[in-house]
Amino acid sequence: MSITPPAHAPSEGASVEGATPLPHARLSDVWSRVRNVALPFGSLLLFLALWQLVAVSGAWSETLVPRPAKVWDTFIEISSTHDGVRGYNGTTLVEHLGISLRRIALGAGIGIAAGVVFGLLMGTVGWLRSLFEPWITFLRTLPPLAYFSLLIIWLGINEEPKITLLAVAAFPPVAVSTTAAVTAVPESLIEAARALGASRWAVVRDVVMPSALPETLTGIRLAVGVAYSSLVAAELVNGLPGIGGMVKDAANYNNTPVVVVGIIAIGISGLIIDGLLLRLERTAVPWRGRA
Structure with a gap:
């Protein structure tokens, strides 16, 4: 008579397909989520x-260091119509911020597009890298205020110098990161593509660009951050309406609460945009950090 051996019970902690997760695993996951919310809030x-x-x-006068309640009241005032006065200088906070964001989108967009193109060219053509790399490094080391006055002389005081300054500020990080990423593409991948009959453009499109994409996206995030840090400088002259122009104009009259509200608005919008870019990076290159 044959006796069927008993099935081996799974060891403690072992996962079984379709089984309910262990309680301590669920608690650990919940605690991790609570901690991620509680720490920033705290x-x-x-x-x-x-x-x-x-x-x-x-220690300081309220003119220099206003109370949080005063800043909150100022936020409400410049975000709506209060006592017949609409926002700050006739424009609400959201409108100031929206105008500045459009300037950043246009200026940084131009700089990012140019940086990607130049990065691909310099990464694939050696003599172009030798020709342009010193100039890009030169631009990267210049603070925006160093050439903003020159842009005003050349382009006037309207939108053109602001857009140009943001484009010039956003261009170097993308160009440098894309160039470095292209030059770091394994030569074996390129040689394999050529051995299969791929043209030069096909190699760039199907091998070089996907390999360089992670570092290029990092450069784009850096470029947007640089553009944000250059925003107030771009709106120093004729910047109203605009969030940077609002901050500069309020500083001229020692209106510290408005300055603080403008700084907070710039910072929060920057965090949101950086988060969106980070999500885009994770979606476009899900393999990053796992390969």
Whole structure:
């Protein structure tokens, strides 16, 4: 008589397909999500508490360090029509921010497109890299204010110098990162594509560009950050309406609450856009960090 051996029970902690996750695994996942929300929120509360303590301590006048409640009231005032006054200088905060974002989108968009093209060319053609790389490094080391006055002399005080400054500021990070990514493409991949009969353009399109995409996207994120940091400089002259122009105009009259509101608006919008770019990077190159 044959006896069927008993099935081996799974060891403790082993996962079985279709089985319900262990309770401690679920708790760990929940705690991780709570922590990711609680830590930023807690740091914000701590910052507001320290800000309030500094403001009420009397170490500085309220003109220099306004209380958080005063900044909040100013945010409400310049975001709506208050006592017959619409926003700041006749424009609400959202409208100021929207105008500046359009300037950044146009200027940084031009700089990013030019940076990708130049990066691909310099990465694939050696003599072009030798020709243009010193000039790009020269631009990368210049602060925006160093050439903004020259742009005003050449282009006037309307939109052209602002867009040009943002484009020039966004161009070097993308060009440098794309060039470095293209030159780092394994030669074996290129030789394999050529051995299969791929043309020069096919090699660039099907091998070089996908390989360089992760670093190019990182360069784009850096370029948008540089454009944001150049925003106030771009709107120094004739920047109203615009969030940077609003900050500069309010600073001229020691209107610190408006300055703080403008800085917070720039920072929060920058965080949102960087988050969107990071999500785009994860979607476009899901293999990054896993290969």
